[in-house]
Amino acid sequence: MATVSAVASSPLHSAHKPDPLRQLGIMSLNGMFDEMDGVAVLKQAKEILPDDLAIVSSFGADSAVLLHMVAQVDVALPVYFLETGKHFAETLTYVETLKQHLGLTNIITLVPDPKDLARFDPNGDLWENDPDSCCHIRKTEPLDAAMEGYGGWVTGRKRYQTKERGVLPHFELTSDDRIKVNPLAYFSDVEVNAYKLKHGLPEHPLFAKGYKSIGCAPCTTIVAEGEDPRAGRWRGLNKKECGIHFDFNGAIAKPMAAEDLTLFKDGAFIADPFRVWTEGDDPASVRYTHIPVTVFLANRDAVLANPHPVGLLVSPGDRVEDVEKDLGRFASVAINFPGFTDGRGYSSARMIVERYGYKGEVRAVGDVLADQIPLMRRCGIEAFVVKHEPTRKALEAGALATVDVFYQPVGKTEVPLGTRPFLRRAV
Amino acid sequence: MYKYDEYDQQMVDARVAEFSDQVRRRLAGEITEDQFKPLRLMNGLYLQLHAYMLRVAVPYGTMSSKQLRMLGHIARTYDRNYGHFTTRQNIQFNWPKLRDIPKILELLASVEMHAIQTSGNCIRNITTDQFAGAAADEILDPRPVAEILRQWSSLHPEFLYLPRKFKIAMSGATHDRAAIRFHDIGLQATTNAEGEIGWEVWVGGGLGRTPIIGKLINPHVPHEHLLAYLESILRVYNRYGRRDNKYKARIKILVHEEGIDNIRAQVEEEFSHVKGGVLTLPQDELDRIGAYFAAPAFERLNSSAIDVAREKIINPSYGRWLDNNLNAHQRPGYVSVTVSLKPIGGAPGDATSEQMEAIADLAERYSFDELRVSHEQNLVLPHVKIADLPAIYEKLVEIGFAEGNAGLITDMIACPGLDFCALANARSIPIAQELSRKFAAPERQKQIGDLKIKISGCINACGHHHVGHIGILGVEKKGTELYQITVGGDATEQASIGDILGHGFVAEDVPDAIERLVDTYIARRESEAEPFIAAFRRLGKEPFKEALYGNG
Structure with a gap:
């Protein structure tokens, strides 16, 4: 669905050229510009993508930092602002304030397709009934159309913002061979504020009132002391991202739905950055994918040279001994339970975690059910991809049926305590 | 005996709560039968031919009188007034209701018992010598x-x-x-x-x-x-x-x-x-x-021999019981008593609530409150003063468990068979009952001596037929129950697996076939001192095959 208004306001470039990017290797890029130096990251991005790089800014609470860096690199870089029609008045004022203060010369406003608004949100209350769709027509669609013309774009996302963003690198290759640049990926909350202070950047008028992450007015609330900065967005809804950023794993951007949050980790269901290995995938170039042990062993050199974050899929019958020395390469290990009665995964998990000391994420995939999860946890598995609805409910409610006293020392945490007789420990 | 501490109790209680929740979710349809099955099996709950069956663990076959009384109570309240002791030293209840299972497990937990891992693809109850801690030939308990x-x-x-x-x-x-x-x-x-x-x-x-x-x-x-x-x-x-x-x-x-x-x-x-x-x-x-299993407070007794010959004259049944149902004890003046759950014509291993309670009383009074279940489906009073034997025997006569047949031909192992079991191809209990009646005569049993018959109602061999001196295996052929006969099995340290001798027999012909094997043994043995299994090893299977099928 093309958006006339977006196209009208976009300086459409010729088709982007992804190949040099790919050849350069995202991994080496990330290696060269590790941590902190946001301006250098931005400069590098402009060098790789001359006239092919755009910035997207929400003009929110923290946007000044990224835009300040942009201004240092090139005040003429195109900066896109999504005028959803639902912004706080203070935000619109702030766009002007920053433009003046930083001397930015190329701020482009994107508006939703009026036909979409007429069709899907005639009363302007879509945000109330279906926030995913609201985001989709007001943000995702206009931005997708505008970004068609660019080989890369710059975002202000930061790792600390939410759990889902915890794996964010400086440079990402998206599924359609574009590059995403995140100069602030490693910035902490404290560093952002220090930067603003150091450079005397104007504050968003709402920041002082307790808004830490600012989006559209209806879906933004004040964040309490100690809360996740983005907790004020879509409060009360099982929604963490608007959709424009949801392809940091390389998947096609689309509105987030609750059922997409399949990964249970650290007490909550979250978006899973990983996708399932499919026949025909290229082990040398897949990203955020669990590569089966057999595929890995047959393509070991290619996988080790693959610049992207990848995981390892351990299925029953796989000898974990064969991958012991390469485990450190993987960001995540998925233990496959093709049927819940197949207990081989318990042994694999214990060996990987206890014997080989693997420190990354260990997750269970496959037939993951409520009554086996406590056993998996004891064997060192801490994340679960859950499809079974009652299991999902039980996890959300924290109501797993389990025996939480046990006799055997199993896993990393169950070494016998001196205060208990041998072999025993209560959770 | 082992005593639960707070921790053990907490674990068993938590397990009852966990399984109660699983039963609730099953009844609410939140989990399918396929998903529920391994969970219930790991809590000892089977689905049999006619009803659920609950198998309760008797860890290494040891229990107290209080525990046996509770088993009796459960049998009376939630089942049909009896339980079946198994070859893995456990007990099975054949007719409980699913809705009663959580309550039964609660009652078991109250006497430090459970049904954990009595079934399922996991490590099952650990079994051992029923005379552990008492036997004279023990290296360690x-x-x-x-x-x-x-x-x-x-x-x-x-x-x-x-x-x-x-x-x-x-x-x-x-x-x-x-x-x-x-x-x-x-x-x-x-x-x-x-x-x-x-x-x-x-x-x-x-x-x-x-x-x-x-x-x-x-x-x-x-x-x-x-x-x-x-x-x-x-x-x-x-x-x-x-x-x-x-x-x-x-x-x-x-x-x-x-x-x-x-x-x-x-x-x-x-x-x-x-x-x-x-x-x-x-x-x-x-x-x-180990301290939990310390020897009870045995009295210092002189080793007293019983004059069995004299007792036999006075009461031949008592004499036979003394001959067969006692096992030598580590301590002078003590013996271990096998309470045979194989009365002539009975179902091997079954005991009623009243029988369980009476045996619990005997254990409390005469055996330091201890009881054992043997893998041969009998109960054992492990530490009995020789002087108390007459009183014990008298009580056993009263409850119908005074058969002096331990280790003899009528002390058979038999699985529940087609009368109860969903897996079975043939009945086993009726075969055991027929054989028991056929060889009931005490003189005949004495003449035959040590001969173990083991009967399974299907190939899964719960009745251990492969290791019976004579094994009987029920099979189904073209809609008929047939029984294959094996000879020469042995479950002891001289382990061997029985040989199949030939085609199977219909149920009515089994007792006669077994009798021909027994007669062959008696005719061919070197002396009364040569037991069946030794004679078989010396003679080979040919004479026995001939006894069953002729020399054609």
Whole structure:
């Protein structure tokens, strides 16, 4: 669905050229510009993508930092602002304030397709009934159309913002061979504020009132002391991202739905950055994918040279001994339970975690059910991809049926305590 | 006897709550029967031909009078007033209602009992010599180690979804009364050249449709490394045991297909990682658990012989009981008494609530409150003063369990068979009852001597027919129940598997066929001192085959 208004306001470039990017290797890029130096990251991005790089800014609470860096690199870089029609008045004022203060010369406003608004949100209350769709027509669609013309774009996302963003690198290759640049990926909350202070950047008028992450007015609330900065967005809804950023794993951007949050980790269901290995995938170039042990062993050199974050899929019958020395390469290990009665995964998990000391994420995939999860946890598995609805409910409610006293020392945490007789420990 | 501490109690209580929730979710349709099945099995709950069956664990066959009374109470309140003692030293209730199971488990927990892992593809109840802690031929009392193994194997998260069930048996005596060579793992107490006591580890034995005698995998594992060694075996089995075919999934098949040397090497490799780690058993802990099994306060008695000959004249039945149902005790003046649950014409291993309560009373009064279940489906009063034997016998006569037939031809093992079991092809209990009646005459039983008949109603061999001196296997052919007869099996340290002699017999012809085998033995034995199994080994199967099928 093309958006006339977006196209009208976009300086459409010729088709982007992804190949040099790919050849350069995202991994080496990330290696060269590790941590902190946001301006250098931005400069590098402009060098790789001359006239092919755009910035997207929400003009929110923290946007000044990224835009300040942009201004240092090139005040003429195109900066896109999504005028959803639902912004706080203070935000619109702030766009002007920053433009003046930083001397930015190329701020482009994107508006939703009026036909979409007429069709899907005639009363302007879509945000109330279906926030995913609201985001989709007001943000995702206009931005997708505008970004068609660019080989890369710059975002202000930061790792600390939410759990889902915890794996964010400086440079990402998206599924359609574009590059995403995140100069602030490693910035902490404290560093952002220090930067603003150091450079005397104007504050968003709402920041002082307790808004830490600012989006559209209806879906933004004040964040309490100690809360996740983005907790004020879509409060009360099982929604963490608007959709424009949801392809940091390389998947096609689309509105987030609750059922997409399949990964249970650290007490909550979250978006899973990983996708399932499919026949025909290229082990040398897949990203955020669990590569089966057999595929890995047959393509070991290619996988080790693959610049992207990848995981390892351990299925029953796989000898974990064969991958012991390469485990450190993987960001995540998925233990496959093709049927819940197949207990081989318990042994694999214990060996990987206890014997080989693997420190990354260990997750269970496959037939993951409520009554086996406590056993998996004891064997060192801490994340679960859950499809079974009652299991999902039980996890959300924290109501797993389990025996939480046990006799055997199993896993990393169950070494016998001196205060208990041998072999025993209560959770 | 082992006593639960707060921790054990907490665990069993939590397990009851967990299973109650699982039952609730099953009834609410939140989990399917396929998902529920392994959960209920791991709590001892089967679905049989007519109803659910609940199998309750009697860890290493040891229980107190209070526990047996509770079993009697459960049988009366929730079942049809009886229970069935099994070849793995457990008890089964054949008619409980699903809705009553949580309550039954609660009652069991109140007397330190449970049904955990009495079924399912996990480590089952650990069995041992029914005379443990009492037998004169004992190297060590295996029960403290059995209790430690019970704890190690209970809800072990790595080993609850094994390829198939896993059974461990232990013997602390020189004579194997626990059939350890027919278990997935058999442990035999042994003393090495340095005089240290440890365990011979046998692996890959089993009955079922592929009977195999266990192989020696390690001649001496000291106590301190036993858990690490067993965990190593279990891990190798969990990872590499076959899961493609239920009938080839036991560890015996893995050992058979890969060879014992190969399996030993894999276990040793695993052991090299596990040994010396958190599973190392401290002597303190062994001592702490051992203290629970300290010998009761035996009186200092003179060894008194009973004048059995005189008793026989006065009361031949009592004389026979003295002859057959006593086992030599470590302490002078004491014996272990086998309470035969094989009255003539009865269902082997069954006891009513009243019988259980009466035996519990006897244990409380005459046997330091202790009871045992034997794998031959009898009960045992392990520590009885010789002077108390007449009073005990009198009570047993009253409740119908005074048969002096322990170890004789009418002391048969039989599985529940087609009368109860969903797996069975043929009935077993009626065959046992017919044979029992046929050989009821005491003189005849005495003449035959030590002869073990074991009957299974299907190839799964719960009745241990492969290791019966005479084994009977029920099969189904073209809609008819037929019984195959095997000869020459032995479950002891001289382990052997019986030979099939030929085609099967219809039920009505089985008693006569067995009688022809018995007659052949009596005709061909060297003397009365040569038992059936010895004669068979000397003669070979030909004479017995001829007895069954003629020489055509």
